[in-house]
Amino acid sequence: MKAVPPRFLSSLFAAFAMHLALPAAPVQAQAQPRVSVPSPVVDPQSPFYTPQSPGSTFSNQSAPATLQPGIQPAQPGFDPYADPATQPPSLNPYGGQTLPPAGAQIGQPYVAPSTSPYAGIGQGNLAQPPAYGQPLPDGTLVPRQRFLHEIHLDTTQLLRMGDHGLGITDVGLDAAFALPVFANPNPIFITPGITYHSWNGPASGNFAGFPDLPPNAYDAYLDTSWHPQVTSWFSADLDVRVGVYSDFDAINTKSIRILGRGLGIITFSPQWQVAAGIWYLNRLTVQMLPAGGVIWTPNQDTRLALLFPNPKLSRRVMTFGNTDVWAYMAGEYGGGRWTVRRADGTDDVVELNDLRALAGLEWFAFSGMRGNLEMGYVFDRHIIYRSGTPIAHPGDTVLFRAGLTY
DSSP: OOOOOOHHHHHHHHHHHHHHHHHOOEEEEOOOOOEEOOOOOOOOEEEEETOOOOOOOOHHHHHHHHSSSTBOOOTTOOOOSOOEEEEGOOBBBTOOOOOOOSSSOTTOOOOOOOSOOOOOTOOOOOOOOOOOOOOTSSSSSSOOOOSSSEEEEEEEOOOOOTTTTTEEEEEEEEEEEEETTTEEEEEEEEEEEEEEEEEEOOOOOGTTTOOOOOOOEEEEEHHHHHHEEEESEEEEEEEEEEEEESSSSSSSSGGEEEEEEEEEEEEEESEEEEEEEEEOOSSSSOOOEEEEEEEEEETTTTEEEESOOOOEEEEEEEEEETTEEEEEEEEEEEEEEEEEOOTSSEEEEEEEEEEEEEEEEEEEESSSSSSEEEEEEEEEEEETTTTTEEEEOOOEEEEEEEEEEO
């Protein structure tokens, strides 16, 4: 398969960026009533304090999973260290972010756990929130999290293109549980999950060294994530994951992987945020990656998450009933690492790496249901063994992905 010309990709991204700059004009098939709840009280001593108009309100349905309007929980369940093709539609700038439904305050995305390494990024809140379980200034209580926060199912298909190709089918299932932290409004998420990988190819005779990938591999993990709100302008995104990554024929100490990330997030305004930190990938060729960048939300219908290594540009294209539909373009650093048994009976460790250019649609319903449909181009692919033999380069391919979360 021929590589996409750089001139074509740059033209495509330029056209999309021009579209994002246009004034927002979402199509609304049916206007829905909004139930307003009290706006958070901004600390007058805050350096970012801006007087609020008396009529300033939030949509009560715009963030059903939040503890307070504008305070969003971290998203468990995303695996930036394994194959991103196995991940559900992301609600975060690094792999997908959730964005506010019509009527929500700018900069307060509709967030739920699952695919994103940086759950709180781009969700600036200038008010210091009350402690979890404490009443708001008007006496009303902060909405509480459900213990079973959400269940997510997704599937990804990478087509095998010829004898040199590597076809991949992934199916993942995870469930996020919210545990309150009484000194902080954002809960800790505990997310057990499992992902099944089916590998098809490449044909052994086409590469020196006999790649001999097994037909199946698995991820079984327990993820713990937290997005503490430290001050009115500073928050963090923390995650640790422990799992077994193997074909289940070769299980040893190398099958157990500890993965993690840590980022600091500075909110300058509801429109601008800056994030910086690291991902601990724990792969053969890459142990850690720097992560961070800038998130710009110029209005309720446009979001540019210029973040390394997974940028994303999103724009709302439609509001249909109580469901918002967004179109997006994104990039991903894909791959993962597993222990496998080779054809000669020896145990080894294999790593898959690739780069992905993606485009898709994602939707968010006030009921809490959300999903996405996505396609993309996968290139710069590598199969690397810890033993050193072989290093294969499967051909480029196309990707299709679908996910559903409730």
